[in-house]
Amino acid sequence: MALKIEYTPYRLFFKMPAITSRSVMHDKETYFVRLHDTDVPGVYGMGECAIFRGLCSDDTPDYEARLNKLCRLVNMGGISMSEALMQASSSVRFGLETAFADFMSGGLMKPFASPWSEGRTSIIINGLVWMGTATQMRDRIVEKINAGFRCIKLKIGGINFDQELELVKFIRKSFPSDKLEIRLDANGAFTADNALKRLDALFPYDIHSIEQPIRQGQFKEMAGICKQSPIPIALDEELIGTFSNDYKLSLLGEIKPHYIVLKPSLCGGFSDADNWISVAESIGIKWWATSALESNIGLNAIAQWTACHDTKVPQGLGTGALYTNNIVSPLVQSGQSLRYDVSKQWNIPDLNWLK
Structure with a gap:
């Protein structure tokens, strides 16, 4: 298995300001990741590294640089996917776990299949x-x-x-x-x-x-x-x-x-x-x-x-x-x-x- 990871930043915009006792938010930064195997063309697993600025433990100025470095290490064969998950901070691990589970399930955006994901329950x-x-x-x-x-x-x-x-x-x-x-x-x-x-x-x-x-x-x-x-x-x-x-x-x-x-x-x-x-x-x-x-x-x-x-x-x-x-x-x-x-x-x- 020759896994490769790609990522992209994405900014979400609130319909109305989201107010908590900590802050007022008008938009939110996030990152999408997708994972594929060069030996299995056309199948992509997708996840979200959902950083929450001001709240999450991995809110650092170099967040994207660290995500980029982790992806490159996997892509160059420097570390395995399991090692990447161990090294990843919370939100990055969340995204990579989702992408990997989705890929292993066929890349259908169903990382954790159940009767709910088949539309049979709510x-x-x-x-x-x-x-x-x-x-x-x-x-x-x-x-x-x-x-x-x-x-x-x-x-x-x-x-x-x-x-x-x-x-x-x-x-x-x-x-x-x-x-x-x-x-x-x-x-x-x-x-x-x-x-x-x-x-x-x-x-x-x-x-x-x-x-x-x-x-x-x-x-x-x-x-x-x-x-x-x-x-x-x-x-x-x-x-x-x-x-x-x-x-x-x-x-x-x-x-x-x-x-x-x-x-x-x-x-x-x-x-x-x-x-x-x-x-x-x-x-x-x-x-x-x-x-x-x-x-x-x-x-x-x-x-x-x-x-x-x-x-x-x-x-x-x-x-x-x-x-x-x-x-x-x-x-x-x-x-x-x-x-x-x-x-x-x-x-x-x-x-x-x-x-």
């Missing part, structure tokens, strides 16, 4: 409500509920907390917890000093969980919050990077969250995400998967990987409609269901592939 997803003004967020909540979502995820921490609390009250006034699940994502917007007070204020409204109430890296403080919080805590940013299984077990064993949220492009690729699941389940911690603003190429891979796991909880895979220039794909979102429509085709634009 994945239930949460309705993501981005930050904005209180009025904008209220309108978006109504829009998601009217679209048929039964699990709403609100990003909080961008406006006054009292206003965010009023939004939660607004939802619960009309929709009890047996009709609508509310998830919150603070993206580390609370502090160790005010987190428990705010969690107590949210408790009466039957919140399913809250992701990353305080910024990552505060292990002792997060452990205390998990122990005392009246609302289940989910770790998200805490998982970013590539770590050994011993570290994973130590981290989860110390903090003891109720859930972990897996973003494969940020937490070490699919191999590390699988390891996170094994470690978490061994100590009774549940999980779900979330996309990290990938294009439809990365989102498709995450959805196919998720569908291969026996999980029935709503997943965070509803980001495909965020961009004006996303890759045209068979991914179809209808209300809270994400499906792979086998009657539709991928439409990959002409790209300038670099070696």
Whole structure:
């Protein structure tokens, strides 16, 4: 097998600004990779190295140069594909794993085949409500509920907390917890000093969980919050990077969250995400998967990987409609269901592939 890798940069443009407690995004940089075997002409496996500037562990000024170097090493026979995967940073590993799995499956954009990728099942997803003004967020909540979502995820921490609390009250006034699940994502917007007070204020409204109430890296403080919080805590940013299984077990064993949220492009690729699941389940911690603003190429891979796991909880895979220039794909979102429509085709634009 004589594998060759090519890559190309691609910039995604948001339909409207994407606001979190960390930043406001108008566009997003990403890189596509494709892999082929010179002995098997015409078959290409494709993936996405979905760098997330300002958040991912491999956000470096020389990101493209490092990707280029890794590709050249493989292309010149300096290292094997397995060695490249071991050396790759999180988002690059995510892209290369996808491309390799896709190539081995025949290059049909089905890296992780399952009944879902054959169009026979659907994945239930949460309705993501981005930050904005209180009025904008209220309108978006109504829009998601009217679209048929039964699990709403609100990003909080961008406006006054009292206003965010009023939004939660607004939802619960009309929709009890047996009709609508509310998830919150603070993206580390609370502090160790005010987190428990705010969690107590949210408790009466039957919140399913809250992701990353305080910024990552505060292990002792997060452990205390998990122990005392009246609302289940989910770790998200805490998982970013590539770590050994011993570290994973130590981290989860110390903090003891109720859930972990897996973003494969940020937490070490699919191999590390699988390891996170094994470690978490061994100590009774549940999980779900979330996309990290990938294009439809990365989102498709995450959805196919998720569908291969026996999980029935709503997943965070509803980001495909965020961009004006996303890759045209068979991914179809209808209300809270994400499906792979086998009657539709991928439409990959002409790209300038670099070696």
